Amino acid sequence: MKIIDRHQLIEQLNWRYATKQYDPARKIPAADWAALEEALVLTPSGYGLQPWMFLIVDDPKVRAELLLASHGQPQVVDASHLVVFATKTNYSEADLDTYIALMAKVRNIAPQALDGLRNMALRSVVQGKSDIERRHWAVNQTYIALGNPVTSAALLGIDATPMEGFEKNRYDEILELRARGLATSVIATLGYRNATDKYATLPKVRLPHGTVVQHV
Amino acid sequence: MKIIDRHQLIEQLNWRYATKQYDPARKIPAADWAALEEALVLTPSGYGLQPWMFLIVDDPKVRAELLLASHGQPQVVDASHLVVFATKTNYSEADLDTYIALMAKVRNIAPQALDGLRNMALRSVVQGKSDIERRHWAVNQTYIALGNPVTSAALLGIDATPMEGFEKNRYDEILELRARGLATSVIATLGYRNATDKYATLPKVRLPHGTVVQHV
Numbered sequence: 001m002k003i004i005d006r007h008q009l010i011e012q013l014n015w016r017y018a019t020k021q022y023d024p025a026r027k028i029p030a031a032d033w034a035a036l037e038e039a040l041v042l043t044p045s046g047y048g049l050q051p052w053m054f055l056i057v058d059d060p061k062v063r064a065e066l067l068l069a070s071h072g073q074p075q076v077v078d079a080s081h082l083v084v085f086a087t088k089t090n091y092s093e094a095d096l097d098t099y100i101a102l103m104a105k106v107r108n109i110a111p112q113a114l115d116g117l118r119n120m121a122l123r124s125v126v127q128g129k130s131d132i133e134r135r136h137w138a139v140n141q142t143y144i145a146l147g148n149p150v151t152s153a154a155l156l157g158i159d160a161t162p163m164e165g166f167e168k169n170r171y172d173e174i175l176e177l178r179a180r181g182l183a184t185s186v187i188a189t190l191g192y193r194n195a196t197d198k199y200a201t202l203p204k205v206r207l208p209h210g211t212v213v214q215h216v
Numbered sequence: 217m218k219i220i221d222r223h224q225l226i227e228q229l230n231w232r233y234a235t236k237q238y239d240p241a242r243k244i245p246a247a248d249w250a251a252l253e254e255a256l257v258l259t260p261s262g263y264g265l266q267p268w269m270f271l272i273v274d275d276p277k278v279r280a281e282l283l284l285a286s287h288g289q290p291q292v293v294d295a296s297h298l299v300v301f302a303t304k305t306n307y308s309e310a311d312l313d314t315y316i317a318l319m320a321k322v323r324n325i326a327p328q329a330l331d332g333l334r335n336m337a338l339r340s341v342v343q344g345k346s347d348i349e350r351r352h353w354a355v356n357q358t359y360i361a362l363g364n365p366v367t368s369a370a371l372l373g374i375d376a377t378p379m380e381g382f383e384k385n386r387y388d389e390i391l392e393l394r395a396r397g398l399a400t401s402v403i404a405t406l407g408y409r410n411a412t413d414k415y416a417t418l419p420k421v422r423l424p425h426g427t428v429v430q431h432v
Contacts, residue, residue, distance in 0.1 A: 003373035007251075012218065035223075054429045099421070139356065143363075145363075147367070151363070152229075155220045155225055156219055206266065207314075207315070213270045214272070216271050
């Protein structure tokens, strides 16, 4: 275990901000990016089911198309990396079986030994929810994943912007997600702030501590 | 800026796991807990609106009541801290005005200078969404907040468990949330793993990298 100092944590979380202008010339080094992808994959989820897909859009042509569906927010093309957080819209029993088989393999046990977990997840996620509830559940998990690379990037000194202001349906079309049982939930851009971004130095606006944190 | 090493980040994210058994005798030191609360408050949200409330349940009697609404998951009483992530169920124009007034004060500008932001958020969040859509939007934001202390705790060497398996309505009743326009979305326990927790040493189960991360 190699823990960090709490002051360092808070300093980096204060350093981060929703970057508006990226330096288009600066790319995240491959080793740092690999770490951020690894952080993404390590995101916790309900029962560990990971009902998501992370699309990293490298192709400048696709980025330019997505910009047209992003109310012109330039981060979509200027940031080093663009991550589209897609959600499995209808998590199925087959998805669950794939996961259970993987767990049995990774932990070197018989799948039957996981019947308790399988039944619980089946009842809770697949059978116990309507289609729309199941979709909302999966979107919620995807939002856990959104926070992870944003915080992780801040710790590595890399800027990030979680973004909701885009046309989800057009993203789904451009990335051909629907036929794969996926839908865009949210996106994030990552890279390095441009010196011209006036938002970098504005003080953060957070509701007073006591109005959002209460001890009971 | 005091960045950390990427290996350290990944090592700590691998160190964490959904802790099942906490050492009830070990409390998170006050200074570390204060940092985790600060990390919570610093969570990014759409337009910065923070449509949430974090309830830290310290009272053992309330914890015991909540345990009865948590399918007996012992973390609820054994962990050092229990955080209930509540969501503002009907984010309103008045909430927005509170936020805009705060931003004007923090940044020392006239509220009118923020009319553009106010109108955009008003159209997008308050007027442009049905009640149920607005609620889902706020729940999504709350799930960003869930990930933050979980990742932050891992970096500080503190265990954490995000938890969905509880009765939300009963939580809302016990904590008297409804009358305040709040609803429980998700909870997390934080503290220190017990040596008896066999899950601590099981290998993580993550879907193969290429099936959840794709470059486009």
